[in-house]
Amino acid sequence: MSKIRLFNAKILTMKDREAADGEIWIDGKKITYVGAPKNTDISFDREIDCAGDLLMPGLKNAHTHTAMTFGRSLADSASLDDWLHKHIFPIEAKLNEDNIYWFSQLGYAEYLANGVTACFDMYLKPDAQAKSAVDAGFRHVFCGAVNDFGGMDTLEDEYNRFNNYDELVSYQLGFHAEYTTSEGIMKQISEISHKYEAPVFAHVSETKREVDGCIDRYGMSPVKVFDKLGLYDFGGGGFHCVWFDDEDLDIYQKRGLSAAFNCCSNLKLASGAARVDRFITRGVNIAVGTDGAASNNALNMFREMFLLSTLPNLYVDGGAFVDPYEILKAGTVGGARMMGLDDCDILAEGKQADIIRIDMKHPVMRPVNNTVANIVYSGHPGIVKMTMIAGNILYENGEYSTIDLDKVIDTTDKMMDSLR
Amino acid sequence: MSKIRLFNAKILTMKDREAADGEIWIDGKKITYVGAPKNTDISFDREIDCAGDLLMPGLKNAHTHTAMTFGRSLADSASLDDWLHKHIFPIEAKLNEDNIYWFSQLGYAEYLANGVTACFDMYLKPDAQAKSAVDAGFRHVFCGAVNDFGGMDTLEDEYNRFNNYDELVSYQLGFHAEYTTSEGIMKQISEISHKYEAPVFAHVSETKREVDGCIDRYGMSPVKVFDKLGLYDFGGGGFHCVWFDDEDLDIYQKRGLSAAFNCCSNLKLASGAARVDRFITRGVNIAVGTDGAASNNALNMFREMFLLSTLPNLYVDGGAFVDPYEILKAGTVGGARMMGLDDCDILAEGKQADIIRIDMKHPVMRPVNNTVANIVYSGHPGIVKMTMIAGNILYENGEYSTIDLDKVIDTTDKMMDSLR
Numbered sequence: 001m002s003k004i005r006l007f008n009a010k011i012l013t014m015k016d017r018e019a020a021d022g023e024i025w026i027d028g029k030k031i032t033y034v035g036a037p038k039n040t041d042i043s044f045d046r047e048i049d050c051a052g053d054l055l056m057p058g059l060k061n062a063h064t065h066t067a068m069t070f071g072r073s074l075a076d077s078a079s080l081d082d083w084l085h086k087h088i089f090p091i092e093a094k095l096n097e098d099n100i101y102w103f104s105q106l107g108y109a110e111y112l113a114n115g116v117t118a119c120f121d122m123y124l125k126p127d128a129q130a131k132s133a134v135d136a137g138f139r140h141v142f143c144g145a146v147n148d149f150g151g152m153d154t155l156e157d158e159y160n161r162f163n164n165y166d167e168l169v170s171y172q173l174g175f176h177a178e179y180t181t182s183e184g185i186m187k188q189i190s191e192i193s194h195k196y197e198a199p200v201f202a203h204v205s206e207t208k209r210e211v212d213g214c215i216d217r218y219g220m221s222p223v224k225v226f227d228k229l230g231l232y233d234f235g236g237g238g239f240h241c242v243w244f245d246d247e248d249l250d251i252y253q254k255r256g257l258s259a260a261f262n263c264c265s266n267l268k269l270a271s272g273a274a275r276v277d278r279f280i281t282r283g284v285n286i287a288v289g290t291d292g293a294a295s296n297n298a299l300n301m302f303r304e305m306f307l308l309s310t311l312p313n314l315y316v317d318g319g320a321f322v323d324p325y326e327i328l329k330a331g332t333v334g335g336a337r338m339m340g341l342d343d344c345d346i347l348a349e350g351k352q353a354d355i356i357r358i359d360m361k362h363p364v365m366r367p368v369n370n371t372v373a374n375i376v377y378s379g380h381p382g383i384v385k386m387t388m389i390a391g392n393i394l395y396e397n398g399e400y401s402t403i404d405l406d407k408v409i410d411t412t413d414k415m416m417d418s419l420r
Numbered sequence: 421m422s423k424i425r426l427f428n429a430k431i432l433t434m435k436d437r438e439a440a441d442g443e444i445w446i447d448g449k450k451i452t453y454v455g456a457p458k459n460t461d462i463s464f465d466r467e468i469d470c471a472g473d474l475l476m477p478g479l480k481n482a483h484t485h486t487a488m489t490f491g492r493s494l495a496d497s498a499s500l501d502d503w504l505h506k507h508i509f510p511i512e513a514k515l516n517e518d519n520i521y522w523f524s525q526l527g528y529a530e531y532l533a534n535g536v537t538a539c540f541d542m543y544l545k546p547d548a549q550a551k552s553a554v555d556a557g558f559r560h561v562f563c564g565a566v567n568d569f570g571g572m573d574t575l576e577d578e579y580n581r582f583n584n585y586d587e588l589v590s591y592q593l594g595f596h597a598e599y600t601t602s603e604g605i606m607k608q609i610s611e612i613s614h615k616y617e618a619p620v621f622a623h624v625s626e627t628k629r630e631v632d633g634c635i636d637r638y639g640m641s642p643v644k645v646f647d648k649l650g651l652y653d654f655g656g657g658g659f660h661c662v663w664f665d666d667e668d669l670d671i672y673q674k675r676g677l678s679a680a681f682n683c684c685s686n687l688k689l690a691s692g693a694a695r696v697d698r699f700i701t702r703g704v705n706i707a708v709g710t711d712g713a714a715s716n717n718a719l720n721m722f723r724e725m726f727l728l729s730t731l732p733n734l735y736v737d738g739g740a741f742v743d744p745y746e747i748l749k750a751g752t753v754g755g756a757r758m759m760g761l762d763d764c765d766i767l768a769e770g771k772q773a774d775i776i777r778i779d780m781k782h783p784v785m786r787p788v789n790n791t792v793a794n795i796v797y798s799g800h801p802g803i804v805k806m807t808m809i810a811g812n813i814l815y816e817n818g819e820y821s822t823i824d825l826d827k828v829i830d831t832t833d834k835m836m837d838s839l840r
Binding site: 299316 | 489490491492493494496497498499526527529530533534684687688689690692693713716717718719720722723726727730731733734736738739740741743744781782783784786787788789790793794797798799800801802803804825826828829832833836840
């Protein structure tokens with residue numbers, strides 16, 4: 001438990017859109033001071049001169065499949081259905097616990113280099129995943145991954161176990177999607193949700209084909225099916241949210257649900273383009289995710305934020321011109337809210353010290369006409385100089401403190417030989 | 421004139437899509453060897469162990485306004501017309517030679533950090549621009565910037581002068597666009613083009629409004645107007661190329677013209693999405709540009725390549741699934757061809773040593789299932805470790821050899837106070 005002082009910084013707390021000169025003190029996992037430069041006789045273990053760099057809350061990756069780094073650039077140029085059935089499922093059938101552990105280490109390394117301090121992850125073999133997260137010092141929120149092929153019998157146990165596993169790990173109820181999950185299983189998940197008064201999350205309306213299929217099966221869209229089955233009675237939300245109609249939006253607004261968008265993956269798999277402007281207008285909580293590296297092919301929240309902000313301009317006559325501050329809020333505060341990380345959302349006293357440092361001397365950040373617009377429209381992972389989670393500096397100037405990147409690369413390279 | 425050896429590398433020459441183990445020797449400005457590891461008794465001034473990193477041709481930014489870094493995040497959320505008339509033109513009226521020099525230094529710094537080794541630039545005050553380029557050691561290709569407000573009287577002089585100025589500088593005939601340039605002036609440019617048998621370039625079909633206006637004025641699209649006026653008789657091409665009809669494509673195919681795309685700027689200004697797939701099918705030479713930082717808001721060729729490759733998936737039923745190798749060729753070889761830089765296109769003996777080193781140990785580049793797909797779909801400026809132009813290492817591990825970044829930042833900050 002160390003005491004750290006980050007001084008001589010610009011601070012964007014994400015309570016408001018203006019960055020201000022100041023400093024941050026950290027004691028153990030938490031922030032003890034955020035504000036103007038201040039004298040103190042506290043003895044810090046480390047004092048870091050930020051030299052005018054920006055400190056802000058870490059980015060929250062609100063939908064991902066971390067271990068899917070194995071599939072990066074392995075099967076491109078395919079639509080979601082083909083990609084999943086012809087390319088991904090056959091490899092997933094071979095994955096063991098070791099694979100999940102090491103490919104997740106690679107994913108956590110990329111998150112840290114990219115300024116991501118938490119992820120909302122849906123995937124396989126949660127024990128190996130949780131160990132990998134804790135070893136990396138990464139904040140990992142599981143989303144249940146139930147579908148017709150498995151997961152229902154262990155969902156409640158996982159929910160209880162991983163919500164009492166480690167401070168860095170938590171678990172939300174969830175299932176894959178309507179098109180992979182029978183009504184009977186969805187009803188069982190709804191029952192568990194009611195028992196624990198817990199929110200439920202799933203992929204929803206990612207492709208037009210999915211929505212059309214659901215209408216064939218149920219006579220209504222996936223959002224309406226989930227709502228009717230009581231899956232949204234205690235909140236929750238969806239991943240992708242590309243093909244929402246007005247009634248779907250009404251349900252998300254009325255129920256206080258959250259929508260996580262994954263623009264790069266949607267573009268690459270030819271699924272469509274989400275319309276974040278329609279969610280913002282209704283005040284729906286929005287969040288940003290990368291999806292897995294197998295479909296994206298990066299875990300780059302900056303590229304996601306640029307796209308989420310600008311893609312609606314293709315569909316609104318004269319331009320939608322989404323406010324970039326709404327998008328940066330989605331990438332930080334909105335994601336934290338969706339994932340149940342209420343103590344990791346903004347920079348404030350008593351909050352978890354999940355902080356990133358942005359290089360304000362990088363040419364792409366100059367001149368400073370508008371800091372928030374610079375991050376959303378100009379930013380890329382190369383501007384991240386430091387990533388801290390729960391008071392631990394896990395990434396600094398290209399070096400990792402918890403991840404042995406050379407070993408991760410060697411190990412995952414060898415594993416690929418047997419997976420390809 | 422120094423001799424450099426880059427060894428222990430993966431080399432992607434861009435003659436074909438496979439990277440191979442090897443090394444590169446440079447003598448002065450040129451490449452003297454590219455191939456398998458090889459013993460030699462040449463005495464090099466510097467031998468760099470690339471530790472398995474990738475060497476490839478530098479990216480060619482085929483449409484930009486380098487000095488417009490002043491406008492980064494200064495005026496967002498506006499359509500092209502409003503952005504240009506209400507925000508940009510009033511500031512441009514104030515720009516002096518010093519502004520152009522220093523804001524271009526900032527732009528060159530960003531190019532170098534992003535792996536860009538040449539730009540095709542249309543802007544103001546070419547003397548200050550050329551001096552800034554040569555001081556930075558950057559390869560700068562001017563495109564004439566004639567419109568109704570000026571430039572016609574100096575075009576021929578600039579063409580002759582900047583094609584005999586410095587080995588790093590060249591000049592192509594060009595004008596702003598149909599909607600800003602009268603028929604009379606376009607005819608004068610056509611005459612100069614015929615006199616020198618030189619290609620001509622201009623913004624073309626960037627917005628639907630531009631095309632509709634041109635049809636009102638001439639009864640045909642901008643491409644057809646340019647073709648009819650003889651502007652394409654000696655080749656050339658266009659920037660943006662968003663709203664092309666089949667006849668426009670026919671002309672580009674038949675005439676052997678080049679199209680440079682600027683997806684980020686188009687998205688952000690609500691201009692539309694280019695359809696690179698339609699150009700590839702016809703074998704048109706394609707290139708990638710960032711447009712200026714004032715509309716993009718970055719000079720990030722990786723984000724451009726991702727978008728250029730994936731945006732057509734929104735418009736083709738079942739997905740367009742453009743080959744990422746075609747996009748990487750556009751970002752290197754296609755751009756060089758468009759800009760008249762035939763000796764800067766691929767890595768081969770006798771070619772200019774315009775080379776970048778990509779960090780293959782960055783998590784986003786692992787595992788290596790497909791190097792080209794990794795660069796196009798996963799890459800970002802943070803993976804660039806070294807940028808060399810004409811045999812000079814101008815950027816290496818975050819440090820610049822020709823640009824004083826601190827001074828650039830201080831100077832441009834002060835200049836912003838009088839421009840805003």
